[in-house]
Amino acid sequence: MSRDLTIGRVAEAAGCKVQTVRYYEQIGLIPAPPRTSGNQRVYDETAVHRLTFIRHARELGFPLQAIRDLISLSDHPDQSCAAADGIAKAQLGEVNRRIQSLIALRHELEHMIEQCKGGKIKDCRVIEVLSDHTLCETDAHDAAAPMAQPPSAG
Amino acid sequence: MSRDLTIGRVAEAAGCKVQTVRYYEQIGLIPAPPRTSGNQRVYDETAVHRLTFIRHARELGFPLQAIRDLISLSDHPDQSCAAADGIAKAQLGEVNRRIQSLIALRHELEHMIEQCKGGKIKDCRVIEVLSDHTLCETDAHDAAAPMAQPPSAG
């Protein structure tokens, strides 16, 4: 078990970028770690733990604000679980809405591609469907619930 | 058929905000319209058409750059349809990836919520699952393909 990790090691272990770690520190999502005599950050395993937590939550689509709430929750382990549960449930609702929307979008795209089998643009359904209001009366219109954009899982 | 639309009318007809219309003009996605003597923008139906096109494409998850390509394509109607088709197909691939990811995420959230039925945070699976690397080995990890974030369909 290695203590005294550099920011690069921590970032690698947690699966995020060095800049992202510094950014999370800047916005107060992780505490500022101690520094070496040469001013470089020194982390331990708990930083990896918390960054991994954050990454997972981001991958699950939680906005940073929700993650902030979850973290403050987890810092008070004797409180009721209900708040964390509520956050997860709200997130589940978002995810379900997103899935519905995307399925509608997929139908529309498949339809567009189906129609567009070689030919000139003036006959191209891709352009036409996008241009014409009446041709796309699927539920695609209530798409795009205002949710966190997904992190680039790099 | 009304000609001489104000920006507010156009925005309403196309289902987007006034600022968004000005923004699209600013970034060159729509042409700058003529102005009244009092410097106010004057649109006609073709602006509504193009803005609707853009909104649909955004709702389908196309990034503005792809929309830009589509528009420049549609300005040359004698070219092959293949390019537009390619853009749509790439988009379909993204949509499918997103759906897969979200379904995995939904499983994970449902599992979390299932486990978390009243109790204290120290026993809460929501926190635990998010904290622990090994507990979430679903395909959630290849989630979050770098795609355009969805527009707020307002």
Place this chain on the structure above:
DNA sequence: CCTTGAACCTATAGTTACTGTAGCTCTTAT
């Protein structure tokens, strides 16, 4: 004709969640 209030104008800043760059300093290996 004058006034009121909504809608318009420009310019700029803020949003989210980072990512990238410039120009340094520090650490580590040879």
Place this chain on the structure above:
DNA sequence: ATAAGAGCTACAGTAACTATAGGTTCAAGG
């Protein structure tokens, strides 16, 4: 001793808008 590579700060940029401030124009009512 030196050179590569990683770290440091600070700031700019990204997408795609959204919001604000502070001013102008337009349409309707008195």
